[in-house]
Amino acid sequence: MILGFEDYQIQGRQLAETSGFPFKLIHSHRFPDGESRIRVPTELPERVVICRSLNQPDSKLIELLLAVRTLREQGVQHITLLAPYLCYMRQDIAFNPGEAVSQHIVGNFLAELFDSVITVDPHLHRISRLDEAIPGIPAIALSAATTMGEFLKEHSQQPMIVGPDAESEQWVRAIAEPAGFDYAIASKHRLGDRQVEVQLPEKDFTDRNIVLVDDMISTGQTLIRVARKLKSCGVNNIDCLVTHALFTAEATSQLHHAGIRHIWSSDSINHPTNAVALAALLATAIKDHQ
Ligand code: R5P
Numbered sequence: 709m710i711l712g713f714e715d716y717q718i719q720g721r722q723l724a725e726t727s728g729f730p731f732k733l734i735h736s737h738r739f740p741d742g743e744s745r746i747r748v749p750t751e752l753p754e755r756v757v758i759c760r761s762l763n764q765p766d767s768k769l770i771e772l773l774l775a776v777r778t779l780r781e782q783g784v785q786h787i788t789l790l791a792p793y794l795c796y797m798r799q800d801i802a803f804n805p806g807e808a809v810s811q812h813i814v815g816n817f818l819a820e821l822f823d824s825v826i827t828v829d830p831h832l833h834r835i836s837r838l839d840e841a842i843p844g845i846p847a848i849a850l851s852a853a854t855t856m857g858e859f860l861k862e863h864s865q866q867p868m869i870v871g872p873d874a875e876s877e878q879w880v881r882a883i884a885e886p887a888g889f890d891y892a893i894a895s896k897h898r899l900g901d902r903q904v905e906v907q908l909p910e911k912d913f914t915d916r917n918i919v920l921v922d923d924m925i926s927t928g929q930t931l932i933r934v935a936r937k938l939k940s941c942g943v944n945n946i947d948c949l950v951t952h953a954l955f956t957a958e959a960t961s962q963l964h965h966a967g968i969r970h971i972w973s974s975d976s977i978n979h980p981t982n983a984v985a986l987a988a989l990l991a992t993a994i995k996d997h998q
Pocket of ligand 1 (some may be wrong): 758875922927929
């Protein structure tokens with residue numbers, strides 16, 4: 709059985725339909741003071757999958773804690789977290805004394821709560837395996853690259869894929885190489901939440917159809933800077949495709965304003981830019997790992 713919350717129920721129900729498992733909602737009520745009341749379904753099987761993406765994660769993590777403890781009290785034996793976007797994976801070291809290493813802390817929290825975790829393209833930088841962040845339980849990182857590559861074959865003509873920084877190379881190559889697309893990787897220096905500098909590699913971008921690829925857009929500043937540089941190189945057009953559409957409120961309009969024509973994302977996070985459905989990938993994963 710797949711259990712979902714209202715904020716990600718469209719994708720949860722699609723997953724249930726694709727996988728052939730039943731779907732039930734976990735009800736969450738937010739009190740005026742910000743606390744949550746959680747109500748899980750009754751008549752549950754021994755094994756369930758909770759499908760919820762963990763963007764805007766802080767209240768969601770508490771709600772998962774309340775839901776999972778309640779499910780266990782109801783006799784559920786095995787609980788998988790299927791979080792297409794997994795939060796808090798970026799801070800993997802303390803850059804300054806006293807900083808919380810959130811990847812480690814949140815990873816351990818999930819490892820204690822769940823029996824297994826499945827996610828898509830987690831942002832792992834200094835580690836290579838998800839079970840280094842979520843220790844002691846099966847922790848599975850799926851890749852949306854094949855699905856995204858198939859999408860681009862249909863929606864873009866002989867694109868050149870451009871990644872904004874060294875970390876993006878893993879996603880760019882996984883999309884570009886099987887599809888036979890050209891690719892280039894820029895370099896990035898982050899100065900603050902909304903301040904980044906990028907440098908394009910030596911390459912002829914003239915008249916190319918560019919698709920910027922990254923794992924996520926948050927403020928959009930990373931891809932905006934790359935798009936601005938590419939525009940001055942005489943490219944034909946610029947689109948972008950990301951796995952996780954975190955998007956601050958003003959990001960979409962600013963990306964278009966910077967000259968990005970189509971903004972596409974996977975539905976790992978519910979967002980108006982969603983163009984690539986992950987239901988088939990996720991359905992295969994929950995069948996393989998049950
Ligand atoms: C960081 O390395 C990530 O891969 C993204 O490039 C970054 O999080 C995007 O953030 P923003 O859209 O705020 O520039």
